[in-house]
Amino acid sequence: MNDKIIFRLIAAVSVVVFVVVCILQAKLITFFPEGAIVPSWVYFLPKLNAILNGTCSILLLVSLYQIKKRNIQAHKAINIVTFILSSMFLVSYIIFHATGIKTTYGGEGLIRYIYYFILITHIILAAVVLPLVLLSFYSGLRMNVLRHRKLVRWSYPIWLYVTVTGVIVYVMISPFYTF
Template sequence: MNDKFIARLITGVSIFVLIVVVILQSNVLNIFPDKSAIPSWVFFLPKFNAMVNGTCSILLLLSLYFIKRKDIPTHKKLNILTFILSSLFLVSYIIFHATGIKTTYGGEGIIRSVYYFILISHIILAAVVLPLVLFSFQKGLQMQVAAHKKLVRWTYPIWLYVTVTGVIVYLMISPYYTF
């Protein structure tokens, strides 16, 4: 596969995922209009997603540690594992939001503003990070080190921010879950 094809594929996948997430957030598709028909395991997914995000945060930090020590094989394995877990998170996120379950944040005062700042920055950067991760992976797997480093300068801090804030958002909203 040539770089042009891969770039188109990454762009297409990123746009597709963004559209799916926007549709799910707008509640246009409600697969389970009868909430009693939702399988019970679905209600565990927000906690599962937070655990996956927390694990990804740790793996990203370990990946940085190992690349600083020039241990490329370990760095590569950690990043592949993080990518797999992030992909699992995305599937789980889509499944949960396809149910139409909505939770409103109930905090008041300054903490409400803090929550929405974290949530909005998390959502925006989560949309931005997907193509960055995919392009970074492409360059890394092809051992195009200079291009990989250039991309990762942006990808890494954004990906780490998204995984950490994913956990924070969960911890802040979970007391308001009604399921």
């Protein structure tokens, strides 16, 4: 496949994921009608997502360490695992939000503003980082080092921020889960 096709595919995947997440967040569509019984395993997904995000955060730091040591094979292997775990997160996230389960943050005062600041920046940057990660990943696999380095200057810190704040959001909202 040539680069043009890959770039179009990355753009299409990024737009589709963004639209699906927006629809699910707005609760415009749910896969379970009102009053339907949601399978019990679905309630574990937010915790799984936090575990996946936390693991990705650690792996991203280890990946940086490995590339600084010029251990390209370890760097590449770690990034493949991180990419797979992030993909699992995305699927899990979509499944959970497709159920229509709602949780409202109940903190008050300054902590409420902090929570929403973290949540909003997390959501915006998660949308921004997907095409950057896909392009970085593709460039790295193709060993296009110059392009990979240019992209990673942006994608790496954003991806790390998104994974870390994903865990923080979970820790902050989980006491308010009603399931």
